[in-house]
Amino acid sequence: MSTSLPPSANTPAETTLWQGHTSQWVHFWYYFFCLLIAVGCVVGAAFTAGLSALGLVIPLLMWVVRWWVTKCTSYELTTQRLKISSGILNRKLDELELFRVKDYAMDQPLFLRLLGLGNLTLVTSDASSPHVAIKAIPGVEAVREKLRTAVQTERDRKRVRELDVDGSEGSIL
Structure with a gap:
């Protein structure tokens, strides 16, 4: 038995306008740093009888975790809401x-x-998220429009309607 109410005439169906993820390019310098550490481990392996090759695990793990966190964050703009889904586990x-x-x-930015x-940065009147940043999309x-x-x-x-109130004298602007 369904308890949901049918949409009324003045409540149009919600449709998706845009879906996306933050680009991995936003982490270029982080990934570059991981690559430098990996190269250092490979070069060091020649001088430590392969022992520093075990150090390859660290930059590889750093890379994978950062990539996965970014990939698991998604945005969906609908006709009524902006939905932000995040988290790995x-x-x-x-x-x-x-x-x-x-x-x-x-x-x-140039890069x-x-x-x-x-x-895209949003300023909202929402108590839980007054500032929302959607980076590197x-x-x-077109998304802003x-x-x-x-x-x-x-x-x-x-x-x-939005009402602006001047905080110093309490007058309505």
Whole structure:
């Protein structure tokens, strides 16, 4: 027996607008450092009768864990929410209602821009996540535009407006 209520006429079906992961390029220097340690272990193995070759396990493990953590973090932008799923063994799902998004900013540092990637930062009125950073995603401009449109649509649907109050005198701006 199902206890879920059917969607009402003013509650449209939620659809996915975008899904993605942080690019592994964001860890370039970390991976480069792991590679240098591995090369050092291989070179050292020639002088230590192969004993330092055991040290290859450390950079390899560092590389795999960082890669896995990044790969296990996913983002899904729907018409109503931004869902952030993370964790390797223990999964965590954080959902941000789009009508709570107050501001969004996109930046593309030179290194990421050369790779066609960018960062998206959200400022929200959500108590559990006032700042949300989506780092090193491809097509960041298109994602930002989809987010902007979805936020405005969701605010209109819920009839939500942002109210700015000046903290020094309590006047409404």
